Amino acid sequence: MRMIRNRRTLLVALVFLGAVFFGYVIYPQAVMIHGSLQVDGRFSLDHYVRVLDVSHSANTEAVMNSVVVSLLSIFLGGIVGGVLAFTLTQFRFPLGKTLSLMAVVPIALPPLVGVISFLFVFGESGLLPRIIQRMFQLERVPFYLDGLWAIVAVHVYSFNVYFYLFISNSLRQLDGSLIEAASSLGSSQWKTLRRVLLPALRPALVGASVLTFMASMASFSAPLIFGGDRRFLTTQIYATKLNGDMDVAAAQSVLLTLVSVGFFLILTFTSRSRGGAVKTKGSSRMAEMRVSPLLRNILISATVLLIVLELLPIITIVVISFVRESSWTWQVFPTEYTIENYVKLVADPRIFEPIQNSVLMTFLTVVGAILVGVTAAFVIVKGGLGKFRGLIDLLMTLSFAIPGTVVAVSLISAFNKPTILSGYSVLVGTFWILPLAYLIRTYPLVVRATSASLEQLDDSLMEAGETFGASLGRRFRKIALPLILPGIVSGCLLVAISALGEFVSSILLYSYSSRPISMEILSQLRGYNFGAAAAYSVFLLAVILLLAFVSNRLSRGGLGGGVRF
Template identity: 35%
Template sequence: MNHLQRKIIPGLGVLALLWVLVGYILYPALTTLLKSLDVGGGASGGGDVWAIGLAHYWDFFTSPTSLMVLQNTLVLGALTVVLCGVVGAGLAFLVHYFECPYRELLDKLLLLPVIMPGIIIVFAFVQLYGESGLVTKTLELVFGLGKAPYEFSGLGGILFVHVYTQYVYFYLTVSLAIRQIDFSIVESARILGASRAKVFTSVILPCVAPALIISAAVTFMTGIGSFAAPSIIGGGYKVLTTQILLSKANNYMEVAAVQVVVLTVISMGFFGVLRWYEKQRLFTGSVKGVPFQPVAIRNRALRWLAHGLKIALVLLILLPFGTIIVLSFVDSASWMVSIYPQSFSLDNFVTIFSNHRKLQPFVNSIEMSLLAAFLCLLVAVPSSWIIEKTRLRGKGLIEFLVVLPWAMPASAVAINLITANSTPNIFAFNSVLVGASVLLPLGYFIKSLPIVVEVTHISFQGLNSTLIEASKSLGASWTTTFRRVTLPIIYPGLLAGFLYAFVRSIGEYTVSAFLYNASNKPMSIAMVNAIFEYEIGLAMAYGALLIALTVCLSLLISRFSPLGKDR
C-alpha cells in the first residue's frame, strides 16, 4: 500500500489531470485546426495536398470582406491599446506618481469596472448614450437639438466601452510599477542636476516600460477578442468575433474554424510577448530600494485641474452602476412613452423571484458558475502543486496547457468545444456533448482556469516545504499533513481562486452566446432577450443582481486573494 501511495496513485492522478487538460483544452484546439483544413464544405482550391488543406485559408485571405473584417479587428485592437493606455497610465500617474488625497479610496473606485460583466456595461451605456439614452436626450433638450449630437454605435461606440472596461489593465500594472520605483535613483538623478523632464524620461519611463508592454499585450488580446460590444452596438463595423458566431449560426463550421484559428494565432503572438515581459518584470522587480515618494504638483492651477479630472472620471465610472440600479426599479411600460422614467417599484425583482421562467436564468448562472469554479479548483490545485513543488518531467506540458486558454479569445474556446464535441470522442466517453447542458459550464471552466491557476500557484509559492518534511518526520500521515499543515496555508488562495472563477462566470456572455441551450439559459442571455423584448427594467434588475453578487464576492476576494495582498 505504501508503494501504491508513493508511485502508482500519484501517477494515476497525473494521468487524470492530463486527460482533462488534453481532452478539453488541447484536443478541441487541434480539432478546430483540423476542421479549418477540411474541404468537405466545398471550398475552392488547388489539387495538391497543401492546396486542399489550405483552401479555406486561401478563400479567407483572398476575400475582400474577410480582409476588411480582419483589418477592422486589428484596428479595433490597436486603438483600444492606445486609448486605454492614455487613460489607464494617465490615471496611474495621477493617483500614484503625484500626491493624491484619498488615494486608497480612489484606487478602489477606479478598479470597479473590472468586477462588472461586459454585457451589463454595454446595456448601461446604451441606456445612457444610445439614441434614446438619458444623457443623449438631456443634451438634446438642453441645447435644443433636433437629433442626437453623436452616434453611439460602430467603432466609436465599441471603443468607448473598451476604454471603460479595459483601462484597468494599464492602471493596475503601471500603478504597481510606479510603487516599485527605487526613489534613491530618482534622488540621485536630481542631485546630479537632471531636470524633472530628464528624470521622467531617463528614470521613470524605463521603469514603467515593461508594465506598459504587458498591459498593451493583454489589452490587445482582450480588444480583438471582444464580443459583447461589437455584437450589441457594432452596427456595420464587423469584427472576427461576430463573424465567427454568424458562421456558426449558418453552419459554416469550416469557415468559423478558419476565423478562430486566425484570431487565436494573432492573440497567441501577443501572449508570447506578454509571457516574455512577465519574466523580465519578475527579474527586475526582485530588487527594492527606497520606497517611491509621490511628487507634489506645485502649480496650483495644474493641481486643481488634476483633482477635477479625477473627480470627473470617477463620476463617469460610477454613472453606469447608478444607472443599472436606478433603472432596475423602473416600470418598462410607462417609460416607453416618456424621456425619463416616471414610475419606480420593486415589480421587476418580484417578477424575477416569483416567476419560475424569469428566475431560472439566475439559478442556472449560479449553478453553472459554481460548477465551473469547482472544476477550476479541482484542476488548478494539482497543476499548481506539480508546477511549483515537483520536478516531474511533464510539468512543462501541464504549465503550457493550463495557461493556453489565456491566449484564446472566448469565442475560440466556444468553437473549439463545439468542433471537438459534435461527434463522439474518447474524452467525452464516446458521447456527443453539443446540445448538452454540461458544455456551457465547461466553457466557463476553461476560460477561468488560467487565473485560478495563477492564484493557487502564488499560494503554493508561500508553502514552505520544510514544514511538510517536518510533519512527515514526526510521523504524520499524508492526509494529516495536508489537513493540518498544507491546507491552512493555501486555503486563502484556494478560496480566492474559487471566487475569481465564480465572478468571471456568473455574467459571462461570449461563451454563453455560443454554447447555451433552452434548458440552461444563463442570466446574460436573459438580459439580452429582455432588452429585445423592451423589458428594460427587467434586464436592469438582472444586472443589479449580478452587480450585488460580484461586489460581495469581490470584497471576499480582496480579503483572501494572495494577489490582493501583494498589492
Template identity: 25%
Template structure:
C-alpha cells in the same frame, strides 16, 4: 513509503493531471485546428482562402484590429496617467481613488455598453434627447453605435490592466536616478517624462498588450453597440455566422477558421509581451527601503482630484445608476420621474421563467465550475510545484493555454468535442457550459494555488513522512490546511468571472440553459430594454454583494493567518 511507491504515486497523479488538461483543454483546441484546416481528410487550403478572402471576413478582421488598437491606445494613456497620479503625486484620497479605479474590474463591460446605448443611442438616447432639447438640434449630436463608441466603452473597462501594472512598478522603483536628476537641477515634470516613464515602459507595454489581447477577444461590447449598424469584429462575426445558419457544421467550420486568426493574434501578442518583460532595459527595483519621491501638485491638486472623481462618476456611477433607473421604468423611453417608475419589473425578474432560470443557471454553473476547477487546479499545481517528475512542462503549458485563448475559441472547441464526436453529446445541456467554464478558468486556479504551494517548505512534508505518515496523510494534514487561503482565493477568482460570463456561454446555451449574461444580451436583442436593464441591475447587486463578502472573508483569513504566525 519507499522510493518505488513514491515514484508510482507521483506518476499516477501526474498522468491524472495531464489527462484532465488534455481532455478539457488540448482536445478542443486541436479539434479547432483540424476542423479549420482539414475537410474530408484533406488539407482544405481552398476553403480557407475562400473564407479569408470574403469581404465580410476582411472587414471583421479590420474592425477587430482598429478596435483593439484604439482601445489599447486610450486604455494605456488613461491607465498610465492615473497610475502616475496615485503612485507618484500627493493627490488627496489616494487609497480611495486607487480602489475606485479598480471598480471597473467588477463590472461586466456588456452591461456598461447597454447603459451607454440607453444614454447615447442616436434615436432614443436620454443624453442625446436632452442635448437636442437644450440646443434645439434636429438630430442627435452623439452616436455611440460606432467603432469610436466601442473603443470608448471598452477602454472604460480595460484601462485597469495598465493601471495595475504601472502603479505597481511606480510604487516599487528605485529612486536613485530620479534623485540624481533632481540634484542636477531637473524639474519634476522633466524627471517624470525623461526618467520615470522610460523606466516603467516595460510595464506600460505589458499592460497595453494585455488590453490588446482582451480587446481582440471581446464579444459583449461590439455585439451590443456594433451589430445594429453592421459593425462586426471577429468574435461577433463568428456568432453571426453560426446562429444565422442554425448552428450548421459548415458554419462551425467557418467559425474555426476565423478562430485561428484570434489564436494566432493571441500567440503573437503573448510572445511579444514575454519578450518585453524578459528584455527590460533597466532594473527598477533595488534592495533599498527608500520610497520613490512624490511630486507635489500644489495648485493642481484639487483640479486633478476633481478630474479623477469626474472620470469615475462618468465611467462607473453614471452607467450603473442608468441601468437601475431604466430597469424601473414602466415603459422604455419615459422620463425618469417617480410616476413612471415601478418595482414590479424587479419582482417579475424572479417570477418570469426565462430570467429566473438564467439567474439559477449562472449561480449553480459558476459555483460548480469554481469548486471543481479549484480542486483540479490544486492537484495540478501540486504536481507542478512539488513533484520532481518528468513531463511537468506539459501541465504548465496546458494550464495557461486557455488564459490566452478568446472565450469564443474555447466555446467552439467545446462544441466540437462534446457534441457526439466521442460518443458523449452535451450540446444544449448545462454540462457543456460547465465544461467550458472549467477549461476557461483553469489557469486562474493553477496560478493561485501554485503561488500558495511555492510558499510551503518541502521540509514540512519530509518531516511528516519521516514520522511515518503516508503521502496522502501529509497532504491532508499539512499541505492542504496551509494552502487553504490560496484555494479559497482560486474559488472566488473563478466564481465571479463565471457568474457574469457572456463570450463563451453565448455560443453554448440552449433553450433552457441561458445564463445571466446571455439572457441580458438576448433581451436587449429582442428590444426588451427595460427587462434587460432590470436583470442587469439584479446581476450588479449579486456581483457587488459577492465582491463585498469575498473581500471580508479573505481579510478574515489573512488576520487568522497572521495570528497563527504570531
C-alpha cells in the same frame, strides 16, 4: 524544494492534468483545425485562402476592424489607466483611497452588463445625450456613442484597469531615491520621465498592452451591440456559424487563436524577463514625482472626472432596474418606478430559470477549477519538475489565451457526436457543454493564484509534518491548505465572476432550457424590456459584490496570492 516526494502521487497528478489538457483543450482545437483543412472530405487550404483573401471584403474588414479597435484600446486605455495610476499613487488628497477602490470597479462588471450600461448612458437614446439635448433645447441629441468609437470606449472603460493595476504596482515598487538623484543632477521633469520612469515601467506597460490587445481581439459583446454593419473577427465567426458554414468558422477561429496565443506567449516571456527592473541596496521608499501645482490640480480633476464617468453607467443601470415596463419611451427620465422587475426574478419560474442555471454552472465551474487549478499549481511549484517546470506552467495556463468564441466553436466541432470524452453522448445542445466551456477558459486563474501562494509556503513546515508521520493528504489539509487558502479563494472569485456573466461562449452553445443570465439579459434587451434587463444586471452585480465580500473574509490570514500573467 520538492514537496511531492511520492513519485506515484506525482504521476497520478500528471496523468489527471494531461487528461484534462489534451482531452478538453487540445483535442477540441485539433478537431476544429482538422475541419478547417477539409473540403469535401479532402485536405485543402481553400477555407484559409477564403478567409485571408483581401478581395473578400467581409473577412478583410473583420480583421482590420479588430486590429484597429485593439490598438486604439491600448493607446487610450493606457492614457486613462496611466493618469489614474500616477495621480492616485503620487498625490495625497481627500477621498484618494476611496477613488483608488472605485478605479477597479469596471473589472468586476460582466462584459454584457458593461456594454448595456454604456448603451443606457451614452447610446443614441441614452440619458446623457438626451439630458444635454433638453438643457440646450436642441432639435436632436448633440452626440452619442455608436459604431467603432463606441466599441473603443467600452474597451477603454473595461481594460484601462489593466494599465491602472500594473502601473500602480510598478510605481509603488520604484525606489524614490532614483527620482531624487535625477532631480539633483539637474534633470528636467520630462527627461526624468523619459530616462528613469518609463524604462522602469516598461514591463508593466508591455504586460498591460498585451492583455488589452488579447481582450480586445476576443471581445464579442461590444461589437455585437454597437458594431451595427461593421464586421469584427468574433462577430464574423458567430455569423458564419449561424449560416451553417462550420468549416469556415473553424478557419476564422484558428486565425483568431493564433493572434491571441501569440500575444499570450509574448506576455508570458515578458513577465519572466527581468528587463526594466531597477534594483537598489537596502530598503526603498515609493517614488514621488514633483510636479507643478497647476499640473497637480489638472490631474486630480481629470481623475475625479474619469471615476465619475466610470460610476455613471453603474448608477444608471441600477435606476433603470426600477423602471416599470413600457413606461419609458420618449421621456428623458423614467416617469414610473416599481420593484416588480425584482419580484419577477424570484416569483416567476420562467424568469428565475436563467438565474438557477447560471448559479449551478458557476458552482460546477468553480469546483472543476479548484480540482484542476490547485493540482496543477502543486505540480508546477512543488513537484520538483526542474527544467520542465516552465513548460508545464505554460501548458496549464495556455487555455486562458483562447478566446471564448473559439472555445465554443472547438467544443461544437469536437462534441457534436458521442466520444469517450463526452461519456458517449452528444454534448452540443446540453446543459453540460456550458460549464465545460467556462472551465476551459477560467481554471488558469486558479493555477496562477494558487501558485503565487505556494511560492511563499515554507517547505520545512510540510517536512516537519512528514517527520511526525502525517500522510500527504493530512499535511495538505492541516498545514498547506490554511496557508494557501487566500490564493485559492482569490482565484475562485475571478472564476465565479467570469462564469456568472459569461456571454461570449454562451451565445454559441446555449439552448433555451440551459440559457444563462447573460442570454436572458440579451433577450430582454431585444424585447425592449429595459427594466427587466437592468434588474438581471443588478442581480449579477449584487452577487459579485457578495462573492467579493465572502472572499475577503475567507482570505484573511494565510499567504498572499494573486493572479499574474
